Amino acid sequence: MRFIDEAKILVGAGDGGNGIASFRREKYEPEGGPDGGDGGHGGNVHVLADRNVNTLIEYRYTRRFRAKRGENGGSSDCYGKRGQDLTLRMPVGTLIADVNTNEILADLDEDGKKVLLAKGGRGGLGNIHFKSSVNRTPRQCTRGEPGEQLDLRLELRLLADVGLLGLPNAGKSTFLRAVSAARPKVADYPFTTTEPHLGVVRVDQDRSFVVADIPGLIDGAAEGAGLGIRFLKHLMRTRLLLHIVDLAPFDPQADPVRDAMTIVHELEKYDPELASKPRWLVLNKLDLIPEDEREQRIADFLEACQTVNTRATPSFRVSAISGDGCRLLAQKLQEALDQLPRASSSAVKTASAVHFPNGLCEDGQTS
Numbered sequence: 001m002r003f004i005d006e007a008k009i010l011v012g013a014g015d016g017g018n019g020i021a022s023f024r025r026e027k028y029e030p031e032g033g034p035d036g037g038d039g040g041h042g043g044n045v046h047v048l049a050d051r052n053v054n055t056l057i058e059y060r061y062t063r064r065f066r067a068k069r070g071e072n073g074g075s076s077d078c079y080g081k082r083g084q085d086l087t088l089r090m091p092v093g094t095l096i097a098d099v100n101t102n103e104i105l106a107d108l109d110e111d112g113k114k115v116l117l118a119k120g121g122r123g124g125l126g127n128i129h130f131k132s133s134v135n136r137t138p139r140q141c142t143r144g145e146p147g148e149q150l151d152l153r154l155e156l157r158l159l160a161d162v163g164l165l166g167l168p169n170a171g172k173s174t175f176l177r178a179v180s181a182a183r184p185k186v187a188d189y190p191f192t193t194t195e196p197h198l199g200v201v202r203v204d205q206d207r208s209f210v211v212a213d214i215p216g217l218i219d220g221a222a223e224g225a226g227l228g229i230r231f232l233k234h235l236m237r238t239r240l241l242l243h244i245v246d247l248a249p250f251d252p253q254a255d256p257v258r259d260a261m262t263i264v265h266e267l268e269k270y271d272p273e274l275a276s277k278p279r280w281l282v283l284n285k286l287d288l289i290p291e292d293e294r295e296q297r298i299a300d301f302l303e304a305c306q307t308v309n310t311r312a313t314p315s316f317r318v319s320a321i322s323g324d325g326c327r328l329l330a331q332k333l334q335e336a337l338d339q340l341p342r343a344s345s346s347a348v349k350t351a352s353a354v355h356f357p358n359g360l361c362e363d364g365q366t367s
């Protein structure tokens with residue numbers, strides 16, 4: 001199934017049914033009086049977070065959704081039937097905003113969360129409501145009110161505890177395969193990951209966390225280079241970022257320090273809040289470095305990073321292809337996540353503040 005994480009839809013609640021003006025016409029009842037019933041209310045439109053739905057593909061190709069209209073009232077005091085509600089099932093993590101006002105209407109951050117989006121119109125009144133001592137034969141009635149119409153923007157943000165960052169071919173997908181049962185595509189060419197992947201890392205029987213792998217970033221991603229930054233939104237709900245650096249790049253012109261700073265700069269361009277999240281450095285592919293050069297190359301990298309970036313960053317050494325250091329890093333992550341607060345819901349924000357784009361050392365030392 002194709003992964004779709006953005007969509008625009010138009011939803012409409014049902015219109016209310018019309019009330020009617022009628023009078024009793026029965027044998028031996030020549031002056032029966034008014035008996036026009038009310039119209040039924042229109043159906044509402046709800047959204048429901050469903051963990052069994054993984055993508056917004058259903059809303060990419062079908063873009064108009066409307067609840068049922070209320071039935072008109074009838075004679076003999078018959079009231080119209082209420083219109084049936086419409087419930088739209090969406091993936092957990094979907095953010096819903098009004099296209100016209102940029103107001104966030106719903107943040108489906110929990111499975112089973114249900115939100116009323118559009119309210120159905122009220123049914124019209126029949127002439128039974130207008131009789132009085134001075135108006136014995138009212139002939140007025142009211143029409144049903146129209147249901148609410150909304151032009152909506154949907155954005156899926158995956159729910160994960162840890163997010164993976166890095167250049168293409170840094171080893172993010174290999175690391176995810178090493179610590180979880182996820183099996184993202186791995187190959188020896190850039191951009192093998194073209195859509196986000198989730199993996200559950202189980203540290204022991206009752207302790208686990210979720211890792212999100214997104215396509216790699218390159219210099220100029222904020223301007224649309226490569227796959228751009230459209231997948232960075234999936235890291236907004238994470239509590240900790242793992243910045244994976246290839247310490248043994250195949251390109252002799254590549255500079256690991258410059259590459260690491262490229263990722264930091266792209267994060268800052270996208271959203272300072274995301275850039276300020278706790279971020280750990282993970283030096284990968286150490287198995288490709290001769291043992292007699294390994295410690296010196298690590299020390300040089302740490303010293304250069306500290307020179308250009310004063311922020312203290314825990315760092316770890318791993319070899320994702322062989323799994324060396326990966327399990328220890330997973331345990332350190334679980335310990336850190338136990339201390340970090342859960343991500344809070346962002347439903348109170350406005351959409352104008354949200355983006356909607358069309359071990360180094362195994363003891364956990366800081367650099």
